[in-house]
Amino acid sequence: HSHGAKCYSHDFLAYDVSCDTWSSISVPVELRADLARFGQSAVVFENSMYIYGGFDGQMLNDMLKYTPGVCSALTNPANCVKTTVGVKCVWHSEHNRCEPLSAVPLNVINDKEKDILLKCPEHGRALERTGLLTCKAVTDCVSCVHTSLSCGWCPGSNTCTHEERCKEPIPHTGTYTTTRPVTSEMECHPVTPDPICSQLHSCPACASQPLCHWHYGGPCKAASNLTLDEQQESVGCTNSCSQLTTCLNCTVEECIWCQNEERCVDKTAYTASFPYGQCREWTTHQARCRATAGRSQCNFFRTCFQCRDDPECGWCD
Numbered sequence: 001h002s003h004g005a006k007c008y009s010h011d012f013l014a015y016d017v018s019c020d021t022w023s024s025i026s027v028p029v030e031l032r033a034d035l036a037r038f039g040q041s042a043v044v045f046e047n048s049m050y051i052y053g054g055f056d057g058q059m060l061n062d063m064l065k066y067t068p069g070v071c072s073a074l075t076n077p078a079n080c081v082k083t084t085v086g087v088k089c090v091w092h093s094e095h096n097r098c099e100p101l102s103a104v105p106l107n108v109i110n111d112k113e114k115d116i117l118l119k120c121p122e123h124g125r126a127l128e129r130t131g132l133l134t135c136k137a138v139t140d141c142v143s144c145v146h147t148s149l150s151c152g153w154c155p156g157s158n159t160c161t162h163e164e165r166c167k168e169p170i171p172h173t174g175t176y177t178t179t180r181p182v183t184s185e186m187e188c189h190p191v192t193p194d195p196i197c198s199q200l201h202s203c204p205a206c207a208s209q210p211l212c213h214w215h216y217g218g219p220c221k222a223a224s225n226l227t228l229d230e231q232q233e234s235v236g237c238t239n240s241c242s243q244l245t246t247c248l249n250c251t252v253e254e255c256i257w258c259q260n261e262e263r264c265v266d267k268t269a270y271t272a273s274f275p276y277g278q279c280r281e282w283t284t285h286q287a288r289c290r291a292t293a294g295r296s297q298c299n300f301f302r303t304c305f306q307c308r309d310d311p312e313c314g315w316c317d
Contacts, residue, residue: 034062071087135149135162196212201220241256258282
C-alpha cells in the first residue's frame with residue numbers, strides 16, 4: 001500500500017474481516033527505512049510473520065520478523081476493539097476480558113442471541129450515515145446482502161437500503177406498503193449477470209460468461225441489457241495479449257509491448273508482469289515500434305544519450 005504514487009512504502013496496514021475496516025499498525029521510526037519495500041515474500045510461523053526480500057529500488061535479501069501484541073494487555077472494551085495490535089481482539093463479556101478472536105470457540109462467535117462478544121467499535125452517527133450512503137449506492141441484490149453494513153434489498157423498487165423496512169410503492173394508488181428487505185443471497189431472485197459482466201474488462205473474459213456480451217471496444221454488458229443493434233452485432237475475440245509476439249500486432253489490441261523484454265502483456269497486468277521494473281521501455285503505439293525485428297535493442301538508439309540511458313547498452317565512438 002502507498003499514499004499517492006509511491007512505488008513502495010513502509011505503511012503497515014491490517015484488514016479487519018469482522019468489521020470490514022482497514023487500520024494502520026504503528027511502525028517504530030528507526031525501522032521505517034528498512035520496512036519500505038514491495039514484492040516481498042511473507043510467511044506466518046509460530047505466531048510471528050517473517051518478511052523476506054522485496055524491492056526498494058534495488059533487490060533486497062534481508063529478513064524481518066513481526067510479532068503481534070497480546071489482547072490481554074487491553075483492559076477495557078473500547079480499547080480492546082479499536083486498538084490494532086496485529087491480531088483481532090474481541091471483548092468477551094462473560095469473561096470480562098479482551099481475547100484474541102482465534103481463541104474463541106466457533107459456537108460463541110456465531111451465537112447472535114446471547115451477544116457475548118463485542119467485535120467492533122460502536123457505530124456512531126457518522127458511521128450510520130456512511131451505511132446509508134453505501135447501501136444506496138449498491139445496484140444489485142447479491143452485492144447488497146453481502147456488505148458488512150446490514151444492507152437489505154427491496155425487490156419492489158430494486159434498491160438497496162439501510163432501513164429495517166422497505167417502502168414499496170403500490171402502482172396507481174400513490175400509497176406505499178412496507179415489507180421486510182431481502183438479506184440473504186438465496187432470496188435474491190432472479191440473479192442478474194450485470195455485476196459479473198461489468199467487472200470483466202477483456203473480450204475473452206467476457207465471452208467466457210454465457211450471460212455476458214462483449215461490445216467492440218468494450219465494455220462487457222449483460223446480454224439482457226443489449227440494444228437491438230448490439231444484439232445483432234457479432235464480436236469474435238482476438239488472441240490474448242500473451243499470444244501476440246510482435247510489437248505491431250501487440251499494439252493493435254488493448255495491450256502493452258515491452259521493448260527490452262520483447263513481450264506483450266495486457267494493460268491491466270503490467271504491474272503483475274513486471275513487479276521489479278524489468279520492463280524499461282514500453283509502448284502502446286505502433287509508431288513507436290522498432291522497424292527491424294530480431295536486432296539488438298541497442299541498435300535502435302541513434303544518439304549517445306539514448307544509448308547510455310539503457311543500462312544494457314554502451315556507446316562506441
